[in-house]
Amino acid sequence: MTAAEEGVIREAQRQRPDARHDPRLEWWRDARFGMFVHWGLYAIPAGVWQGEAVPGIGEWIMLRRRIPVREYEQLAARFNPTAFDAAAWVDLARRAGQRYLVITAKHHDGFCLYDSRVSDYDVVDATPYGRDPIKALAEECAKQGIKLGFYYSQTQDWHHPGGDGNDWDYAEATRDFDGYLETYVKPQVRELLTGYGPICLIWFDTPKRISAQQSRELVDLVHELQPECLVNGRIGNALGDYAEARDNGFPDALVDADWETPATINDTWGFKSGDHNWKAPEDLIRKLVDVASKGGNYLLNVGPTAEGVIPQPSADRLLAVGAWLERNGAAVYDTRPGPVQGAPWGRSTVALDRESGQPRRIFLHVFDWPEGGRLEVPLPAGLAARVSGAALLAAPDAALPLEPAPQGLTVRGPAQAPDAVDTVVVLDVRPDGRG
Secondary structure, eight states: OOHHHHHHHHHHHTSOTTGGGOGGGHHHHHHOEEEEEOOSGGGTTTTEETTEEOOSOGGGHHHHTTOOHHHHGGGGGGOOOTTOOHHHHHHHHHHHTOOEEEEEEEOTTOOBSSOOSSOSOBTTTSSSSOSOHHHHHHHHHHHHTOEEEEEEOSSBOSSSTTSBSOTTTSOGGGOOHHHHIIIIIHHHHHHHHHSSSOOOEEEOOOOTTOOHHHHHHHHHHHHHHOTTOEEBGGGOTTOSSBEEOOTTOOOSSOOSSOEEEEEOSSSOSSOOTTOOOOOOHHHHHHHHHHHHHTTEEEEEEEOOOTTSOOOHHHHHHHHHHHHHHHHHGGGTTTOEEOSOOSOTTEEEEEEEOTTTOOEEEEEEEESSOOGGGEEEEEOOHHHHHHEEEEEETTEEEEEOOEEEETTEEEEEOOSSOSOSSOEEEEEEEOOOSOO
16 A cells, blocks of 8 residues: 555545535535645745745745744735736636635635734735735635635644744744634634635644644534535544545545545645646546546645736646546546446546436546457446446447456447547446336
């Protein structure tokens, strides 16, 4: 088992026992693909401080360089993202095929990307921009049919003297973490869940020192304010509505839990001017399919510039994924893990009948098209006997020949791969007659 798989399995085992049967997660299981947005003051230095490139991810520059609070907070006076266009951001997510959007309302640097009454260290009170981009995003998400969620750093806060993580400005002996949670975190979570309409989820992070009781109180607060709002597993202490994999963590096998992989398009989350290590669209598509085939969601990140622009290489790749989903989305959305796991040629997903729970269609995602087009499909005998037909998802009216095989079925397709990235073959399945 790889380290990535261990991370997912470990978190999945922490999912509350009844979560697998919680109907509040049905939309989330159906969505499969979301947009993560890391945006804040760290986009101004963009990985460079006082003329020197700082190693590591861009949004952690304050900690990596141990920048004093009074020095770092001066960045707020320079934050003026006049090129920010909420409609364009949400439209990009929609065209990329992403069903929900999660944005950093407050990251570890403590800066609030919304208008907080609890603190003046926010985008409205501390910057020349003076407007609330979260409000604009909430309005656009509602208009364009994208669900909105908030990332909120509940434990680490390098700006607040009670928050965890800053040991260069604040002595541990003077830290009042309990007071920070009571008088700062909880009021801000309340602001986020009462000021921006329906919120699909709160994405907590790095639980570290937070106690089980404190995690439970935050979960209960979220559910009290918005009962349908989900809480991710990084609230800590084996709580949350679904499990969160490690960053860029991809398990090698099916995970029996509701889980999500947060992932980057390059090597950073917050914008970093020197990071041009962009993943290929083909890689992103296959990762999305891989995650869906193992029961997870793929939360793919963009890091806008300080001006409020999503970098063009990110946009280009998202649109390429969206173009593939436009043709093949039925094999990703509203699906569950397929019966074929570990096949050398690719992955599988399945569309279930919602009443009976029986397979209606099995989608075979063929990454490596077999020589001569002869696709061996390992299936249990009972399921193989119920397969009534096969076709390419892109050409549903052209039936593909089916033959029984010792370990399932053989599908005879074209000699060459119709789609070099992922050719989707659809197997239609008859009901088994039980009911």
